[in-house]
Amino acid sequence: MLCQAGAAVDLLEVSNDCITGSLQRAAAAFNVVYSVRSRELVRARIAEFRPDIVHVHNFFPILTPAIYDADSHIPFIQTLHNYRLLCANALLFRDNSPCEQCLGKNIPWPAVYHACYQGSRAGSAAIALMSTVHKFRHTWNTRVSRFIALTEFARTLFVRHLGVDPAKIVVKPNSAADSGLGDGKGGYALYAGRLSSEKGIATLIAAAEHGLGMPLKVAGTGPLSASVEHAAAKGALEYLGSQSCSEVARLMQGARALLLPSLCYEGVPMVIPEAFATGLPVVASDIGALSSLVAHGQNGMLAPPGNAEALAQAARMIATAPDLEKSLRAEARRTYERQYRPEANVQSLFEIYRGALSEPCG
Numbered sequence: 528m529l530c531q532a533g534a535a536v537d538l539l540e541v542s543n544d545c546i547t548g549s550l551q552r553a554a555a556a557f558n559v560v561y562s563v564r565s566r567e568l569v570r571a572r573i574a575e576f577r578p579d580i581v582h583v584h585n586f587f588p589i590l591t592p593a594i595y596d597a598d599s600h601i602p603f604i605q606t607l608h609n610y611r612l613l614c615a616n617a618l619l620f621r622d623n624s625p626c627e628q629c630l631g632k633n634i635p636w637p638a639v640y641h642a643c644y645q646g647s648r649a650g651s652a653a654i655a656l657m658s659t660v661h662k663f664r665h666t667w668n669t670r671v672s673r674f675i676a677l678t679e680f681a682r683t684l685f686v687r688h689l690g691v692d693p694a695k696i697v698v699k700p701n702s703a704a705d706s707g708l709g710d711g712k713g714g715y716a717l718y719a720g721r722l723s724s725e726k727g728i729a730t731l732i733a734a735a736e737h738g739l740g741m742p743l744k745v746a747g748t749g750p751l752s753a754s755v756e757h758a759a760a761k762g763a764l765e766y767l768g769s770q771s772c773s774e775v776a777r778l779m780q781g782a783r784a785l786l787l788p789s790l791c792y793e794g795v796p797m798v799i800p801e802a803f804a805t806g807l808p809v810v811a812s813d814i815g816a817l818s819s820l821v822a823h824g825q826n827g828m829l830a831p832p833g834n835a836e837a838l839a840q841a842a843r844m845i846a847t848a849p850d851l852e853k854s855l856r857a858e859a860r861r862t863y864e865r866q867y868r869p870e871a872n873v874q875s876l877f878e879i880y881r882g883a884l885s886e887p888c889g
Contacts, residue, residue: 528702532873537576539569541589560657562591569597580604580880587611592661595670602672602883607681608794612667613688615643615654620725620791625815630688634659667691672883675699677795678816697879700820702872703800706776708860709807711852713781715742716810716842719770719798720787722749727788727812729754733835734788735763740846741783746770779805783852784845787811787821790832795820800867808855810841824851826859 529536558564569590573581582604586594595603609617615638619625629635635655638644644651661667667674667689674689674696676682686693716739722728728751735743735758743764745755752768759766770778775798779785785802792815799820802809809827811817821827828841845852865871 528869528873529876531869532877537572537578539572543589559588559591559653560660561593562589563593565590566593566597569594573598573601579884582606584608592657592666592670595666599670600888602880602886602888603670604673604675604879604883605671606675607677607685610681610684610792611654612658613684614638615651615658616645618725618791619684623724623790625790625792630684633662662690668695671695672886672888673697673879675879677701678819680792680816680819681794697882699872699875699879700795700866701797701800702867702869703797703804703863704869705804705863706801707780707805709780709782709805711781711783711807711856713778713783715744715765715782716784716786717744717746717778717782717807718786719746719775719778720796722747722751722755724751725789725791727790727832730788730790730833730835730838731786732758732763734786734839734842737836737839738843739786739839740843743786744778744782746775746778776801776805779807782807784827784842785809786838786842787817788830788832788838789814789817791815793817800863803859803863803867806856806860808845808852808859810838810845812838822858822862824855826855826862828855 578601581601583594584606585608586592610619611617613619614629615635619627621641621643628637635658638651638655639648642648642651644654668691672695674685674691676685676696676698677700679698682696682698685696718731720726732754744767745764746767748769755766758764779802785798785807787796787798787809789812794816799809803826809821811821811827811829812832813829814832818829821829823829828844830837830841845855
């Protein structure tokens with residue numbers, strides 16, 4: 528998006544796929560607080576490319592917050608794609624419900640007690656130590672010029688609990704390419720995403736069994752794939768498995784509603800701007816960021832999280848009310864035009880960059 532807008536961009540990317548065996552996992556955990564190697568990697572790339580801005584999308588676990596010490600004269604921007612700086616598992620979610628036990632604590636010990644990071648107390652302790660060290664080191668306040676939260680909901684949480692100047696945290700959602708308007712003539716509801724508990728897959732299956740007023744197609748893979756396959760075998764839904772981005776866009780164009788029954792707070796799931804681009808209304812849980820991303824009765828419908836009957840009823844309203852569906856589709860597309868179109872979104876990003884550049888670093 529930045530390149531298309533005329534910016535010169537250099538991408539530094541590392542892969543977590545190299546963390547395979549126990550020795551690699553132990554090394555990653557040991558270095559997660561501060562990696563001198565990663566700091567020097569970023570320092571060398573800055574010296575070579577000489578950027579005006581360094582925009583960080585993810586430093587966990589290989590790069591670590593040490594990268595912010597690579598240069599004290601260049602503004603660093605950090606997009607908060609998840610809640611990792613507040614929560615060991617990055618979701619603020621545990622035992623199938625939102626969890627805020629670590630918020631407000633100088634040392635996030637509940638994460639260690641509950642083994643919130645991949646079921647590992649050692650891994651959770653490493654993340655808790657990273658969080659604690661950089662909070663007391665004032666890394667977030669002194670080395671990051673701007674944080675980009677994806678929603679006002681996320682911004683509020685970070686303002687309350689990250690311990691930084693609120694002026695440093697701004698809101699800009701993700702953007703999505705324009706895949707073109709759909710017509711909904713496929714006549715089905717769609718779920719596209721990870722098949723895991725925090726996404727409300729059990730609620731999705733139960734809603735399909737209640738009856739949505741239209742067939743349900745499910746695209747994706749994950750830990751609950753077997754549950755979806757079992758529901759498909761009973762005739763409650765059609766399971767499509769993993770699908771390409773282009774195929775998901777095609778499915779959205781033919782769908783009448785996108786279902787997003789998440790139990791967690793979410794960020795900006797990319798399926799929302801992608802759906803809105805096709806004029807597809809979203810039926811989502813009334814929780815966290817989703818409550819503001821979907822305007823009830825305008826570009827979609829909201830239902831209480833975990834309530835399968837309410838989710839099914841919201842879908843049935845769309846299925847049985849052509850005028851409502853038409854107005855929802857029109858507003859979904861307008862929402863995309865206002866908030867998620869790349870041409871407008873990149874200008875918001877440039878404004879954030881200009882604001883950071885106008886202030887002294889450090």
